[in-house]
Amino acid sequence: MRKKKSSESALHEVEGIKQPASVSDNSIKNIKLKRSVQPSEAVYIEKILAGDISYLSRAITLIESTNLKHQEKATAIIEHCLPFANKSVRIGITGGPGAGKSTFIEVFAKQFTSKGKKVAVLAIDPSSSINKGSILGDKTRMEELVKDPNAYIRPSPSGESLGGVAQKTRETIILCEAAGFNVILIETVGVGQSEIAVHSMVDFFLLLKLAGAGDELQGIKRGIIEMADAIVINKADQDNIKRSNLAKAEFSRALHLYPPKESSWQPKVTTCSAFYNEGIDAVYEIIKDYLSLIMSNGYFEKRRNEQNKYWLLETVNQQLKNNFYNKPTVKEALKKYLEDIQKLKTTPFKAAEELLKLAQKQ
Numbered sequence: 001m002r003k004k005k006s007s008e009s010a011l012h013e014v015e016g017i018k019q020p021a022s023v024s025d026n027s028i029k030n031i032k033l034k035r036s037v038q039p040s041e042a043v044y045i046e047k048i049l050a051g052d053i054s055y056l057s058r059a060i061t062l063i064e065s066t067n068l069k070h071q072e073k074a075t076a077i078i079e080h081c082l083p084f085a086n087k088s089v090r091i092g093i094t095g096g097p098g099a100g101k102s103t104f105i106e107v108f109a110k111q112f113t114s115k116g117k118k119v120a121v122l123a124i125d126p127s128s129s130i131n132k133g134s135i136l137g138d139k140t141r142m143e144e145l146v147k148d149p150n151a152y153i154r155p156s157p158s159g160e161s162l163g164g165v166a167q168k169t170r171e172t173i174i175l176c177e178a179a180g181f182n183v184i185l186i187e188t189v190g191v192g193q194s195e196i197a198v199h200s201m202v203d204f205f206l207l208l209k210l211a212g213a214g215d216e217l218q219g220i221k222r223g224i225i226e227m228a229d230a231i232v233i234n235k236a237d238q239d240n241i242k243r244s245n246l247a248k249a250e251f252s253r254a255l256h257l258y259p260p261k262e263s264s265w266q267p268k269v270t271t272c273s274a275f276y277n278e279g280i281d282a283v284y285e286i287i288k289d290y291l292s293l294i295m296s297n298g299y300f301e302k303r304r305n306e307q308n309k310y311w312l313l314e315t316v317n318q319q320l321k322n323n324f325y326n327k328p329t330v331k332e333a334l335k336k337y338l339e340d341i342q343k344l345k346t347t348p349f350k351a352a353e354e355l356l357k358l359a360q361k362q
Contacts (some may be wrong), residue, residue: 004063038073039058041077049081051189085174085175088182089287091202094224096206099209104276106145108274109185110144113151119184122172124187134149147361154172156168184196189222209233211240225251226258229267230269233251235275241271268286315336329359333355337354
């Protein structure tokens with residue numbers, strides 16, 4: 001039998017048919033060139049006020065950037081857009097993992113868009129504490145909403161900011177409002193202290209819960225329940241309806257034990273099934289009633305003023321922290337003190353005191 005030649009090996013590659021180029025090389029170069037050239041602040045402002053989603057997204061990317069030049073440009077854009085903001089309803093939505101936040105937000109947002117409202121969904125994706133990455137998958141989970149011309153979904157990484165709320169969410173709200181969005185939905189990661197930060201930037205705070213998850217009594221505790229303006233028991237369908245109604249009764253009784261809210265609003269409890277789009281209209285009506293009350297008694301304006309004061313102080317605190325850690329001498333001294341603490345040569349409290357004294361000298 002004749003031996004096979006080495007050139008006839010199964011690993012031998014045969015040149016296939018070349019695919020025709022769908023875009024010319026010159027076109028590709030022009031596209032890259034356009035993207036690499038940053039538009040001026042005036043162009044950004046003009047496009048955002050005209051409702052251009054592409055420029056809105058690019059401006060939000062500037063806000064989230066750590067590049068100092070990007071931050072300066074973002075600050076200027078925000079200042080010019082500020083007079084056109086504050087004309088929306090801001091709704092915070094939180095709940096534990098598995099509560100169905102993404103499904104609920106999608107059908108809930110459709111309630112507003114079906115009535116001609118423009119809705120921006122700011123979804124905060126948790127960042128990994130190990131590799132600092134985020135999946136940013138809310139656009140894939142909200143398949144119907146992403147096709148809605150009156151909706152805009154912006155997933156953002158939580159980073160290392162307070163409780164998993166993106167550090168720049170507050171500024172992003174301003175740009176979305178200036179772009180004509182009159183309903184802003186902010187989704188938290190549902191863990192840690194994220195609820196506190198979201199509560200400080202919204203008009204209405206909605207808590208999603210599940211029945212039969214063993215957390216009915218665990219959830220009835222000070223803090224998260226006190227902040228909620230409404231509790232919605234999600235996934236109230238099929239075999240879970242009875243348990244959902246029981247959970248609704250338990251939370252309703254618990255809410256009456258808390259002191260009255262400053263807004264004079266009595267928080268409501270209701271059930272819904274986001275998957276089957278049942279009970280969502282009841283949530284919509286609750287928010288309408290709440291807004292009607294706080295608009296008439298002056299609490300809406302008072303609440304917005306309190307939020308502005310809170311975020312002024314938060315921004316100052318964040319800037320002081322950044323300035324402290326960015327000082328070259330502090331960076332060097334910090335390495336030394338960390339070694340000293342490890343070798344038990346000093347205490348963390350004494351090291352912190354020395355670092356603060358060092359920072360004050362500069």
